[in-house]
Amino acid sequence: VKLQHAHIVPLECAFYDLQQNRGFLHFKRYEGDLAVWIEGVKGSSFRQPHRLGEPSEASVVDRLPMVLRIVHAMVQSVSHMHSYGPSGVVHGDLKPSNWLWDADSSSPLLCDFETAKDRGGEIGESTQHACTTTAPHLHTPKYTAPELEEDPRHPKTRQSD
Numbered sequence: 001v002k003l004q005h006a007h008i009v010p011l012e013c014a015f016y017d018l019q020q021n022r023g024f025l026h027f028k029r030y031e032g033d034l035a036v037w038i039e040g041v042k043g044s045s046f047r048q049p050h051r052l053g054e055p056s057e058a059s060v061v062d063r064l065p066m067v068l069r070i071v072h073a074m075v076q077s078v079s080h081m082h083s084y085g086p087s088g089v090v091h092g093d094l095k096p097s098n099w100l101w102d103a104d105s106s107s108p109l110l111c112d113f114e115t116a117k118d119r120g121g122e123i124g125e126s127t128q129h130a131c132t133t134t135a136p137h138l139h140t141p142k143y144t145a146p147e148l149e150e151d152p153r154h155p156k157t158r159q160s161d
Contacts, residue, residue: 003084007077009100009111027111035096070108077110082158090117092156095143117156
């Protein structure tokens, strides 16, 4: 709940279901993810360059500042997450579809903290327990670090993010 950053999806509310004995987080809703946005940038029929912060007749050179701005925003959010608290938070499943696209700010927002692990124990006992029992198996093979491919029980680290 305290992990707040301009490029991390903001938490709107949290609640705990006593019958199911589990907590739920509700985040602000965004229309699309970065994977969809990337496909839009690749395909000219879908593209609306003025909405992406680039000139309407953008060349590769024209797009470079936009790409650098987006990558910088992504690096900032991951860096913030990794440096949060005494030992940092590890996301555990970084991939294009876990970045939502905020059309208002024309920037990516990191989301889907289902497999996140607070290395310092500040997320909370129930979340930490979930991360150490089931979450090590949750990852996307195409985006998984080699050490996690070899051993799914290998602890997720900043390096594997």
